Amino acid sequence: MNSRQTTDLLKALSLEAGFDRVGVVRLALAANGESFEAWLERGDHAAMSYMAGRLDVRLDPRRLFEGARSALCVALQYHAATTDDVAGDLWPGVARYAHGRDYHNVMIKRLRKLARRIEEAFPGTRTKPYVDTGPVLERDLATGAGLGIAGKNTMLLHPEAGSYFFLGELITSLELEPESPMADLCGSCSLCLEACPTDALPEPFRLDARRCISYWTIEHRGAIPVEMRSELGKWVFGCDICQEVCPHNDRPLVAADPAFALAEHRRNLDLTALLELDEEGYQELFQGSPMKRSRWEGLRRNASVAMGNSGDRRYVEALSRSLEDPDPVIRRHSAWALGRIGGDRAFLRLAEACSQEADEEVLAELETALAGQAGSARGVNS
Numbered sequence: 001m002n003s004r005q006t007t008d009l010l011k012a013l014s015l016e017a018g019f020d021r022v023g024v025v026r027l028a029l030a031a032n033g034e035s036f037e038a039w040l041e042r043g044d045h046a047a048m049s050y051m052a053g054r055l056d057v058r059l060d061p062r063r064l065f066e067g068a069r070s071a072l073c074v075a076l077q078y079h080a081a082t083t084d085d086v087a088g089d090l091w092p093g094v095a096r097y098a099h100g101r102d103y104h105n106v107m108i109k110r111l112r113k114l115a116r117r118i119e120e121a122f123p124g125t126r127t128k129p130y131v132d133t134g135p136v137l138e139r140d141l142a143t144g145a146g147l148g149i150a151g152k153n154t155m156l157l158h159p160e161a162g163s164y165f166f167l168g169e170l171i172t173s174l175e176l177e178p179e180s181p182m183a184d185l186c187g188s189c190s191l192c193l194e195a196c197p198t199d200a201l202p203e204p205f206r207l208d209a210r211r212c213i214s215y216w217t218i219e220h221r222g223a224i225p226v227e228m229r230s231e232l233g234k235w236v237f238g239c240d241i242c243q244e245v246c247p248h249n250d251r252p253l254v255a256a257d258p259a260f261a262l263a264e265h266r267r268n269l270d271l272t273a274l275l276e277l278d279e280e281g282y283q284e285l286f287q288g289s290p291m292k293r294s295r296w297e298g299l300r301r302n303a304s305v306a307m308g309n310s311g312d313r314r315y316v317e318a319l320s321r322s323l324e325d326p327d328p329v330i331r332r333h334s335a336w337a338l339g340r341i342g343g344d345r346a347f348l349r350l351a352e353a354c355s356q357e358a359d360e361e362v363l364a365e366l367e368t369a370l371a372g373q374a375g376s377a378r379g380v381n382s
Contacts, residue, residue, distance in 0.1 A: 007177040010072055010118060017114040019074035020165065020254050021158075023145030023179045026070050027171070030140045032150075033059040039206070046209040048219055054135035061136060061171065067126055070176040071169045072114075073138075073145035076107060078260040079164035088270045091262065093306055094291070095214065095238025096164060100260035102290045107131040107168045115170055126173040131166070138167045146179030152204040153192035153242035157185045162249035164256070185248060192242040198231045201242065213239035217302050218294050223329050223361075229305050229336060236274070236302045237291050263289070272318045275303040275334075301333050308337025316341060320349040323366075331357070332365040339369025347373050 001009070007024055014022035030036065036058070045051040057063045061071065079096040097103065111129035119125050130136045139156050143149060147167070148156035155163040159182070186204070193201045200211035209215040213235050216224055224232070243249055266285060277285065282296040291299065304322060307315040315337070322334035335353065338346040347370070354366040 003175055004177050006122075006174060009121070010172075010174070010176065013117050013121075014072055014074055014114055014170075017074075017110045017117075018076070018257075019110065019168075020077050020257075021075040021147055021161070023073050023142070023147045024070060024176045025073060025141050025144035026176070026178045027062045027064075027068055028060075030059045030061070030137050031144065032137070032140050035205075036137060036140075042208075044206070044208045044210065046212075046215055046219070048209065048215075057135040058137050061141065064134075064136075064171050065126060065128060065173075067173040068128070068171050069173055070178075071141050071145065071171050072176070073142045073147050074107075074111070074168045074170070075142070075147050075158070075161070075165045076103070076168070077161060077165045077254045077256050078103065079256050088268070089306075089310070090236060090270050090274060090303075091267075093234040093236040095235075095240050097166070097260065098237055098290045099262040101263070101288055102292075103166045103260065104131050104133070104290070105288065106257075106259045107166060111168050111170050118170075118172065118174075122174060128171040129168065130171070131168045136169060138169065141169055142167050143181055144178070146181055149182040149185050150205060151192065151246065151248075152186050152190065153196075153201055153246070154205060154207045155243060155246075157246070157248050158182075159185060159248065161254040163243050163246060164249060165254075189247065191245040191247070195241050195245040197233065197241065198228075213241075217298075221295075221298065223332055224301065224305065226336065229333075230309060230340070232302070232305055233309050234306055236271070236299065236306050237294055271303045271307055272315065275300050275307070275318055275322055275330075297327055297329060300327075300330055304330065304333040304337045308333075308340035311341055313341055313343055313345070316343065316345045316349070320345075320353075323349060323353040328359045328362050331359070331362045335362065335365040335369045339372050342373055 011022045040052050062068050108129055108131045115127040115129055118127060139150060142156055148158040151157040157163050198211045198213060200208050202208055213232055216228055217235055217237055279296050286292045304319060307319060319334045319338050322330055325331055338350055350366055350370050357363045357366055
């Protein structure tokens with residue numbers, strides 16, 4: 001069997017394993033290695049220090065293991081973008097990729113199954129699967145494999161499938177026939193840059209995580225800086241804005257994998273329930289969900305911020321109860337949210353909490369919230 005036949009067979013096996021698209025790239029120095037290094041040097045990766053780990057391997061995937069020669073790059077669609085099955089006040093604020101099962105688990109199982117079939121067909125072949133983990137520049141490999149082209153929002157774009165898809169790689173010692181990369185798909189369009197509410201896309205093809213809603217709601221631990229909170233809007237986990245405005249996502253032709261549909265047992269969860277969720281309930285409700293990345297305290301923190309940004313006084317009672325939460329981070333963000341919402345009830349509850357609070361950082365948040373209301377919220381019936 002020659003390399004072309006081997007490549008065709010492996011691509012067929014990849015589709016049989018449950019992936020929507022597959023491409024092949026020969027391993028070499030990363031085409032965008034210099035851009036990646038510049039991204040790190042600017043500090044655009046924020047506190048995600050792991051992104052700088054094993055840099056030599058990231059820039060040269062042939063170092064992943066001895067004899068690594070090629071990569072099978074696969075894509076799996078997670079959102080059709082033509083229907084919106086979300087409801088309530090929580091799910092519109094959760095990035096679509098996190099509505100269902102954790103893509104890491106779904107894809108790695110399929111990749112491992114694929115690896116076993118390849119190793120059975122070609123004894124002695126070495127393989128190594130990756131799904132958004134390890135020292136791999138996924139978009140660089142996927143671009144070389146013809147699965148798409150980087151858009152100005154840094155997401156990989158496909159002319160028929162848009163950008164709502166996951167990427168995975170199976171590194172192999174086999175010598176495979178590579179694909180041809182795609183041409184630019186953005187042209188003069190700059191809708192994603194213009195739509196980003198936090199200016200996290202300061203220029204085409206550059207993402208500054210320090211301004212990114214997804215970073216603050218998923219990766220960041222502890223209190224969110226006050227200046228960023230109002231910028232998060234409705235978002236509780238991730239953000240889809242730069243994808244929602246992309247013309248290539250209007251009518252993708254590839255159906256979403258059912259594994260990523262909104263999970264039925266989480267469908268009725270709302271912001272109030274999320275804020276008041278205990279740790280045991282969190283573990284049960286989010287088992288197998290990518291939303292666990294934010295952790296229990298992070299999701300509750302984010303829920304309080306979304307409540308505050310809504311300005312909806314229905315949330316005053318839940319936020320007031322959270323002023324007694326054992327976690328000072330939750331108390332801080334609940335105080336801020338009550339200050340944003342305003343009204344008599346919010347003012348009274350902030351004042352009561354202020355008289356009882358011992359934590360200096362929480363107390364400062366309470367006093368700031370009260371000061372902001374003193375001239376305008378008192379006397380407003382609610």
